[in-house]
Amino acid sequence: MVSVAILGAAGGIGQPLSLLMKLNTNVTRLHLYDIVNVPGVAADISHVATNSEVKSFLGPSKLPDAVTDIDLAIIPAGVPRKPGMTRDDLFKINAGIVKGLVEAIAENSPRAFICIISNPVNSTVPIAAEVLAKKGCYDPRRLFGVTTLDVVRASRFVKDIRPKVDAATLRVPVVGGHSGTTIVPLLSLASPPVELSEKEVEELTNRIQFGGDEVVKAKDGAGSATLSMAYAGARFADSLIRAQQSGVAVVEPAFVALDADPEGAAEYRNLGAGSLRFFAVPVELGPSGIKRIVPLNATISTYERKAIAVAADALAINIDTGVAFATPPA
Ligand code: NAD
Numbered sequence: 001m002v003s004v005a006i007l008g009a010a011g012g013i014g015q016p017l018s019l020l021m022k023l024n025t026n027v028t029r030l031h032l033y034d035i036v037n038v039p040g041v042a043a044d045i046s047h048v049a050t051n052s053e054v055k056s057f058l059g060p061s062k063l064p065d066a067v068t069d070i071d072l073a074i075i076p077a078g079v080p081r082k083p084g085m086t087r088d089d090l091f092k093i094n095a096g097i098v099k100g101l102v103e104a105i106a107e108n109s110p111r112a113f114i115c116i117i118s119n120p121v122n123s124t125v126p127i128a129a130e131v132l133a134k135k136g137c138y139d140p141r142r143l144f145g146v147t148t149l150d151v152v153r154a155s156r157f158v159k160d161i162r163p164k165v166d167a168a169t170l171r172v173p174v175v176g177g178h179s180g181t182t183i184v185p186l187l188s189l190a191s192p193p194v195e196l197s198e199k200e201v202e203e204l205t206n207r208i209q210f211g212g213d214e215v216v217k218a219k220d221g222a223g224s225a226t227l228s229m230a231y232a233g234a235r236f237a238d239s240l241i242r243a244q245q246s247g248v249a250v251v252e253p254a255f256v257a258l259d260a261d262p263e264g265a266a267e268y269r270n271l272g273a274g275s276l277r278f279f280a281v282p283v284e285l286g287p288s289g290i291k292r293i294v295p296l297n298a299t300i301s302t303y304e305r306k307a308i309a310v311a312a313d314a315l316a317i318n319i320d321t322g323v324a325f326a327t328p329p330a
């Protein structure tokens with residue numbers, strides 16, 4: 001039995017993500033929550049011939065029911081960027097949305113896994129951690145900022161310049177955070193290995209860091225990535241569910257609290273994460289969420305080390321902003 005709630009289910013990401021979760025045969029109950037339009041989305045998706053039950057929850061009065069008895073909450077609620085905006089520009093609106101939703105999850109399903117898609121992820125995840133801690137149910141192994149789209153882009157963008165590569169199986173670790181220069185692809189550790197010139201590494205790194213902007217620009221005011229994000233979010237949720245159900249080790253990257261596994265985090269701290277509370281790292285998932293932070297077991301390039309240092313400076317500010325919002329300094 002796996003019950004999944006999608007909060008923000010009527011949105012650009014929410015709709016295709018809800019459909020993909022309806023297609024996931026491990027899911028038995030799907031709760032779709034939004035403040036608009038969700039009855040139609042739920043009615044539509046409920047006709048898809050898989051065994052899960054779909055329920056619709058419209059508006060704040062239905063939020064507690066939407067997040068009662070759930071195993072996993074996925075949060076794509078909030079406003080997306082328009083051209084000229086940074087993800088940090090979304091903080092003003094999305095911080096409060098994420099805070100309210102996580103409070104409701106803490107009160108009604110305190111053991112649920114929580115996957116946060118709403119931007120700025122570098123700040124909304126720290127907000128969620130603070131909220132959960134205040135409610136007495138914070139478990140760093142169960143909270144995830146979804147950065148899967150960065151690794152999806154990394155594989156696909158390498159394919160664009162090396163057509164023989166299989167984009168579906170190529171893995172590039174991406175560490176740091178989820179915005180601009182906080183996104184650090186470790187192309188030197190691509191698996192299987194890919195030979196790249198210095199110039200190619202720089203160009204690819206820049207494209208992966210600013211891949212979101214390509215979509216924002218192309219959508220020209222109509223939002224940001226939705227379909228590729230739904231794919232990435234569904235992939236991450238599926239990994240989490242499979243790891244929980246089967247106990248088989250599944251590795252995915254995510255923006256997580258490094259104290260979920262202090263031992264595993266040590267290598268990333270040495271590489272430049274320093275004393276940061278949160279960092280995107282590859283995590284091995286298991287029945288209780290994060291089983292361990294997976295070591296790189298390899299030397300990264302000087303270029304990548306410098307990129308991590310740049311990311312860490314920006315991340316420190318993003319993380320502090322989230323924490324200060326949820327727990328204002330006295
Ligand atoms: P959207 O505007 O199409 O959809 C957002 C949905 O959230 C809407 O249906 C809206 O009604 C709903 N919503 C607003 N306030 C809510 C509340 N309090 N409770 C429940 N639902 C609420 O936006 P989108 O394109 O789906 O993007 C959503 C978020 O995901 C944005 O913040 C965007 O920046 C982010 N995003 C993150 C990634 C990532 O890699 N993590 C990728 C793409 C987009």
Ligand code: LMR
Binds near residue numbers: 212216
């Ligand atoms: C992305 O990477 O596509 C998302 O974070 C959305 C955005 O604002 O770029």
